[in-house]
Amino acid sequence: MRLFRKEPKAEQLKVIIIGAGEVGYHIAHRLTRENKQVVVVDQQPEALRRVAEALDVQTIRGSGSSPVVLHDAGAEDADIILAVTDSDEINIIACLFANIISPASTKLARIRNEEYTLYRDALAQDILNISMIINPEVEVVKNIDRLLSLPGAVDYSEFADGRIRMVGMRICSGPLVGVRLMNFRTVISDGDVIIAAIVRNDELIIPTGMDEIRADDVVYFVCTESSLESVRNVVAALEDPIRSALIVGGGNIGMRLATLFERKGYHTKLVDRDEERCAVLAEKLNSTIVLHGDGTDQDLLREENAGTMDAVVCLTSDEETNILCSLLAKNMGVRKTVARINKVAYQPLVRAIGIEHSVSPRLSAVNSILHYIRKGKVLSSVAIRGEEAEVMEALAEAQSDIVGRPIHKLSFPKGALVLALVRGTEVVIPSGDTVIEPQDRILILSTRQAVSDVEQALMVKLKAY
The missing domain is CATH 3.40.50.720 (NAD(P)-binding Rossmann-like Domain)
Structure with missing residues (x-):
């Protein structure tokens, strides 16, 4: 006889966003499209009006640094509190009171002043308990450096401590033009390269083997560091380095x-x-x-x-x-x-x-925040082409549905694709028969519509006993 424990119904994630500027607005926009409960706090009525008219969120006018306002926003039962106003001081004080009101919630703060970030460890301790300090300026500099360091790249991200690279390259000419993806190995024989997505006329395509690469497409390649040269050779991106x-x-x-x-x-x-x-x-x-x-x-x-x-x-x-x-x-x-x-x-x-x-x-701030919002062991997250898709780096937990089964048998929704995984020190570009093992770091591409289903697949499930 097998006994089963009823799985609890998945609760709706509650997120409080302090600051209705561009960062706050776009995080709220992203989360409401994923059916998450969002409360936005701001002192400016115009900013709140913009949010309320465009999004299905609760808005509260007031300072996020006020414990009364945080209480009114429901901070006691919030899963995540994001302080992303343009004021470092307001963000820090908001996290201070949020930690008193809701010690168990995850707190993230946008802090740009280097004098504060020098005390990053102190800010993470009990008095504030900030899980992550977001400095979008640092991320922008890193992004510019990556774009300039790789000729021909229009987008460039790193995962798994740099062992996996995702690079978007515009295909103007060359041997890839007119090639169907089922045949792209005849052009790029390197087994450590996979095509993750195609952007054509600003439309994102999650390709199948029958899709064909056309001139002027932006093709997203996922590869190891040593395989970047194979990609550059094929797309003829051999410009001189920046001096x-x-x-x-x-x-x-x-x-x-x-x-x-x-x-x-x-x-x-x-x-x-x-x-x-x-x-x-x-x-x-x-x-x-x-x-x-x-x-x-x-x-x-x-x-x-x-x-x-x-x-x-x-x-x-x-x-x-x-x-x-x-x-x-x-x-x-x-x-x-x-x-x-x-x-x-x-x-x-x-x-x-x-x-x-x-x-x-x-x-950059949105990308930094996303992986803290994701359910399951998501280590990092990068948006592709605005909000149409997302690449998540996640840890495969032993009790999750994705472990111990071949990839082609995973109950992933349409629009989700396993791109690569890291097992120990080895990077694996998987096939449909690859079996995900516990503690593998996996790279998953998901359209916006499929993100919630991917999150559920990554979460630990209670098994029969």
Whole structure:
């Protein structure tokens, strides 16, 4: 006789978001589409009105640093509390009171001031119990560095401590054009490479063997570090490495990037409109040439020989300035430009006018937050092409439904695909017969519609006994 324990009904995850700016709005947007219970707190009625009109969430007007407001938001029974306002101080105080009201909840805070992040360990201790400090500026600098380091890449992410890479490459010509995926091994014989997704005319395709690669597609390859060269050879992405760069915008991101470029030995120039800021930058930076001026001034760009630079990175706080500067640089012959685009809605527009590389501090913050929201042992999460799909790195727990069964027998929904797994020190690009073992680190691509079902598959289930 077998006895069964009834599995408890899955409870709806409750998330409180403090701050209804771009980061808060897009996290709320993402979660409501996944049927999660969301409460948004903000002091600005206009920001709350935007959220309330567009999303099915509860809104509360007030400061997230107020324990009374947190109580009204239902912090006592919240699973996750996200403090993502533009004020580091409000975010820290919000986590302080949230920890008093709801010690068991997961707390995440957006903190950009380096003076605070130096005390990261103290912030994680009992008094605040912050599970993660989110600094989107650091993530943006890392993203720019990856994009510039890999010629031809329009998107680039790393998983499993860098052992697995996912790179989006635009296919303009070459042997992959016209090839069906069932035959792509005739072009790329490297067994450590798999095609995860295709973006065509801004539409995401989770491909089958019958799908064909076309010119101008952005193809997402998943591979090991040593197999990146195989991908680059096939897509003819063999540009010379970056040796010189012009940075437009000397804010925190611009200064961090200039510091990184100095360490890499790049010949670097930095332009900023604010004369006082230029003086600060000149004092803090070493070999970078700091220029006072407007990055959209064509005469200035010509005087500084911007057209001979390997890369121009536009990082002002104004999207229109960054877009115009990038277009001017491309017109002068710069082979690689990167523009900071804060508004997510602008992303498809900038690609349409020829700006291939863009970065967003807000999207970086969203990606940093997502894996804490996911159920199951999700270690990291990266969105692809806005919100259409997500790649999750997860740990296979012994009692979950995915362990001990061949991949082709998993009850994964349509739109979900196991891309790779790490077993010990070995990276495995799986076939349908590959069996997932306990403690494997698995990489899963999921469309937005399939995320909730993937989460359920990753969770520990109570077995018969």
